[in-house]
Amino acid sequence: MSLTLADARIVTPEGVHEGWLTIEDGRVTHVGHGAAPGPGLRLGGRHVVPGFVDVHNHGGAGGSFPTGEQDKARDAVALHRLHGTTTMVGSLVTDTLDGVSRAAAALAELCEEGLLAGVHFEGPYIAKARCGAHDPALLREPSPQEFAGLVKAARGHARMVTIAAELPGALDTIRMAAAEGVIAAIGHSDADYEQTIAGIEAGATVATHLYNAMPPLGHRAPGPIAALLDDERVTVELINDGVHVHAAMLRLAYEVAGPGRTMLITDAMSATGLGDGDYVLGPMKVHVRDGVARLAEGGSIAGSTLTMDVAFRRAVQELGLSLPDAVQVTSLTPARVLGLADRIGSIAVGKAADLVVLSDSLQVDGVLKDGVWITEPS
Template identity: 70%
Template sequence: MSATLSDARIVTPDGVHDGWLTIEDGRITHIGRGQAPRDGHDLGGRTVVPGFVDIHSHGGAGGSFPDGDPETAAEVAAFHLGRGSTTLVASLVTAAPGTLARAASVLADLCEQGLLAGVHFEGPYIARSRCGAHEPTLLRAPDVAEFRALVKAGRGHVRMLTIAPELPDALDVIREAAAEGIVAALGHSDATYEQTLDGIEAGATVATHLYNALPPLGHRAPGPVAALLQDERVTVELINDGVHVHPAMLRLAMDAAGADRTALITDAMAAAGMGDGRYPLGPMTVDVKDGVARLAEGGAIAGSTLTMDAAFRRTVREVGRSLVDAARMASLTPARVLGLDGETGSITVGRYADLVVLDEDLGVAGVMKRGAWVRRP
């Protein structure tokens, strides 16, 4: 099957070009400027960016990945796909070993169906003092044997583990993850600057939602944020929803890490795409008011109601980044984190035709996955 998209404003890794592109068998075969050589789908000058790659999402559309229900998980994936996330990792939260293993197995089925790009264990090896919306009674010390069992349950689809490097045996688990090709992400941590560097040396390459659930920057005790921003081996996740991080601190992180080391994420929970109300997040109960999710007990921020299209839009409109940089942070950089940048994450010849068509307000007008319209503009 082949198709041509014409009269498009195409955002590629090296700039924004007015022109056209062709697609054959689900992949981009040509990118041209000016008038298309043949008739195609006329986009009327609308902007085309690569499909978004969300490496940290817990749910949406009223459903939650930690529930471990296949139908619910498929509905969540479909919701985020409609908002432009053509590649989506399902994030779990701290739970008992059996609960995590069962959920990972269910989600692995959806990975094999092509609905998800992997599984992310956020916890249970995180600091009690920075546990946020995780059930503190279920936190436990890092354990290589338990981690291996969870990886086995995921049948090759476990992509990421969030862990606090200061915990006993954490460095051993980080090394195990790295050896298995699983991304070790540092987060929900009270680590010092030095302990964070130890985690990076052990093989950690991602910062889970930078700033959030971490000690603040200090001029005498710089803490993990400084270590994670400074180290070229680390990609930092950022939640750009207007709640989790002030725009000035987003700019600080983006300036320090650059678009090549910044990955926009949603950290979305069940309320994404829904109204205010009460929702589950694993074993925890979350109240959403005015679009902000907080634990019913204690009031800690509990994920977000963000979608990647809104994160992209805010990065351009509120933070002042270019379309090229925003596309890199929303697509190419997170694809690289997953090792998928050779297949998706950019509008490049040879890559899958995972595309989002945006209107003049940067709202989603169309979504294509592997050359097929999910939402036709």
Template identity: 70%
Template sequence: MSITLADARIVTTDGVHEGWLTIEDGRITHIGHGTAPGNGYRLAGRHIVPGFVDIHNHGGAGGSFPTGDLEQARKAVGYHTAHGTTTLVASLVTGPARELTSAASALAELCEEGLLAGIHYEGPYISAARCGAHDPAQLRSPDPAELGDLVKAGRGHVRMLTIAPELPGALNAIAFLTGEGVIAALGHTDATLEQTLAGVDAGARVATHLYNAMAPLHHRDPGPIAALLQDERVTVELINDGVHVHPAMMRLAITAAGTSRTALITDAIAAAGMGDGRYVLGDMGVDVKNGVARLTEGGSIAGSTLTMDVAFRRTVQEVGLSISEAAVVASLTPARVLGQDGRIGSIAVGKDADLVVLNEDLTVAGVMKQGTWVKEPIA
């Protein structure tokens, strides 16, 4: 079956083009300028951007990935998909090994279904000084046997693990992960610049939510932020909800790393889409007030209630990127992190028809995944 989306502003890596595209068997087959041949699905000049790719997400709509509950996980995926995230990695949080392996084993089933793009362990090998919303009682240095079990539990679907490079055994763990095809991400760290660079040299390639839960920039002690921004091998995650990172610091990071090394993430928790109230992240109580999630005890920021469409919109309206640039940091760069940029992440002939239709104000009008409407735009 062939579908034509016509009368659209198509956002590609080389700009915005007024025209049309056709889809067959879930893939983009033609991209044209001007008026579409024949009768197309007319979008009244709306933008079409590539489906968003979220590589760091703990849940939404009341569902939490760390529980390993498949019903909750499906609910969370459905919620974020409706907000334009067509590729999503489920993130776990620090906990006992048995809980982590159980959750990963369960979520691997959804990876095998194609509902999830992988599993991310955020911890448990992170710094007590920068643990944020992770249970400090469960933090530990990498253990080779346990690390092997964590990777094995995901049945080939573990995509990333966040680790603090200054911990004993961390560099060997990073090298092991790299050899297993798992992305080592540096985060929740109090490392020096030199320790951070040693982690990158060992194979780490992502900065987990840059700025947050890491030693701050200082002109005499640059720490991990300077190292991660300057190293061309590293992609930096950024949470653009207006709470985690000031727009000026967003601009600083994107100027330093470029769009090709910047990936927007949500770090969303179960509270996303649910309103204010009391929630749980792993074993930690979380209170959400005015949309901001903080630990009940201590008040640390505990993930977000963000969706990728809001992050995209803020990146254009508050940070000042063009729509094409925002599409890179919301879709193409994170797709590249996952090694899937040949299939998703941008609008191009031959790629999956994972698409988001945006209204003039950049709110979501429609979402398509592999050529099927998840949310059909109203004409």
């Protein structure tokens, strides 16, 4: 199958140019400037950006990855693909070890089908003082041997684990994860600056939703935020939904980390795409009101109802990022973190034709996955 997209504004790492591109057998084969050399689908000057890459997502459309219910998980993937996310990691939450293992095994099948890019273990190795929407009764101290069992359950698809660096056994578990090719992320942590640095030295390379579920910045006790932002080895996740983090703090993190170390995530949960109501996040009951998800008991924020197209749009319209920089933090940087930047994350010859067509107002008007339309431009 061959397809040419013509009369488009193509967003690449080098900038935005008016031109065209050709797709054959699911890959981009040509990217050109000006008028296309032959017939094609004319986009009328609409933008074409690479498919979004979300490394932290708990579900949507009523489906919750932590439950391990595969049909509902497929609904969640389909919902996020409609919003331009063509690559996503399925994130779990704290549960019993058996519950986490079963969910990981179920998601491994979706990874093998190409629907997910891996499994993220967000819990149970997190701090009680910063557990947020996780059940504190089910938290555990990190153990390399125990985590090896979870990695085995994921059948080669364990992609990331969030660990509180200050917990006993954390540093050894971070080392083990890094040695196994699993991204170690510091988050849901009450660590101080020095403990966070120790986690980074042990091999942690990601900050799980920076600012959220960790001590705030302090001028005498800088805590984990300063350590994670300041270290060139760490890429920081940010939830850009207007609820989790104030825009000024988002801009501050971006100014320090830049597009190469910043990646926007959704942290989406099952209510995404459905609206207000009562839901679950793992074993926890969640109320969604006015689009904000909070625990039924205690009121902690419990994930989000965000989609990546909204995060992208807010990055440009609220934070002031250029289109190429907004593309980098929603596509290329997370693709690099996942080790997939040679295949996805930017528009380039040889890469997968995972593409999103955006209107002038940056609304999704078409999505391609591996060169096949998920939704065609109107």
